[in-house]
Amino acid sequence: MELGLVGLGKMGGNMRERIRRAGHTVIGYDRNPDLADVNSLQGLVDKLKGPRVVWVMVPAGAATQSTIDELAELLSPGDIVVDGGNSRWTDDEKHAEELKAKGIGFVDCGVSGGVWGLENGYALMYGGEKDDVATVQPIFDALKPEGDFGAVHAGKVGAGHFAKMVHNGIEYAMMQAFAEGWELLEKVDSVTDVREIFRSWQEGTVIRSWLLDLAVNALDDDEHLEKLRGYAADSGEGRWTVEAAIDNAVPLPAITASLFARFASRQDDSPQMKMIAALRNQFGGHAVESKK
Numbered sequence: 001m002e003l004g005l006v007g008l009g010k011m012g013g014n015m016r017e018r019i020r021r022a023g024h025t026v027i028g029y030d031r032n033p034d035l036a037d038v039n040s041l042q043g044l045v046d047k048l049k050g051p052r053v054v055w056v057m058v059p060a061g062a063a064t065q066s067t068i069d070e071l072a073e074l075l076s077p078g079d080i081v082v083d084g085g086n087s088r089w090t091d092d093e094k095h096a097e098e099l100k101a102k103g104i105g106f107v108d109c110g111v112s113g114g115v116w117g118l119e120n121g122y123a124l125m126y127g128g129e130k131d132d133v134a135t136v137q138p139i140f141d142a143l144k145p146e147g148d149f150g151a152v153h154a155g156k157v158g159a160g161h162f163a164k165m166v167h168n169g170i171e172y173a174m175m176q177a178f179a180e181g182w183e184l185l186e187k188v189d190s191v192t193d194v195r196e197i198f199r200s201w202q203e204g205t206v207i208r209s210w211l212l213d214l215a216v217n218a219l220d221d222d223e224h225l226e227k228l229r230g231y232a233a234d235s236g237e238g239r240w241t242v243e244a245a246i247d248n249a250v251p252l253p254a255i256t257a258s259l260f261a262r263f264a265s266r267q268d269d270s271p272q273m274k275m276i277a278a279l280r281n282q283f284g285g286h287a288v289e290s291k292k
Contacts, residue, residue: 007057014118022142077103089158110164114284121145127159169241176258179275218278230270
């Protein structure tokens with residue numbers, strides 16, 4: 001099938017390549033002309049045969065809103081917009097209503113996989129009407145990991161991004177636990193090889209995981225993380241998860257504590273945040289700050 005893809009950064013560019021490898025046609029637009037197949041959203045829409053599917057992969061908030069606003073004026077009834085960025089689920093509900101008024105379908109899709117998704121596939125959580133999801137399904141099938149799992153129709157519009165938000169909240173807490181354990185091991189004089197302790201946990205333990213593998217990768221690159229500043233950003237989903245927990249009276253002590261630990265990293269050079277920063281760089285290519 002044909003797909004229009006808006007946003008060809010480190011996620012979108014790899015997604016375009018994976019979809020093409022599956023035999024589909026992808027026409028991409030990005031503000032960077034070196035990455036784009038066409039020079040405008042109008043050019044992208046003109047290249048696609050109707051009914052069109054346009055996947056938006058740009059930063060959440062104003063960038064997504066302006067892109068969807070422009071597409072609403074360019075697309076036709078029966079076309080579908082997919083928001084694959086990290087938008088807040090409440091924005092999805094608004095976008096779906098705005099597009100529905102013009103006869104355009106809307107699907108929200110939480111995408112996890114980071115810089116490894118091109119080869120390993122992307123975990124997908126999508127929300128929307130059954131018929132709209134069915135239209136986009138060949139693209140979901142191209143992006144997901146091989147096998148029976150890795151993709152889910154999570155529910156109504158907004159459910160995909162809500163599920164991805166909770167996923168990222170859990171990710172915060174898991175990374176924080178690894179970081180705290182690493183700092184404690186580094187602090188004790190009797191422990192002489194923290195990196196090899198982490199490596200030994202990769203087999204046979206209940207905490208073996210991809211995150212643990214990435215922690216070992218980071219320690220192989222910089223055994224005591226001495227090159228990193230103990231600062232880790234938060235991309236928004238952690239905050240939204242805590243806010244949703246408050247709205248629904250659901251206790252999330254571990255996730256909430258991990259979010260506040262990120263805030264603590266803005267105050268001092270936190271050893272724990274070196275590990276968080278290293279892990280975010282390993283799985284998502286997120287920027288790290290080097291020591292001056």
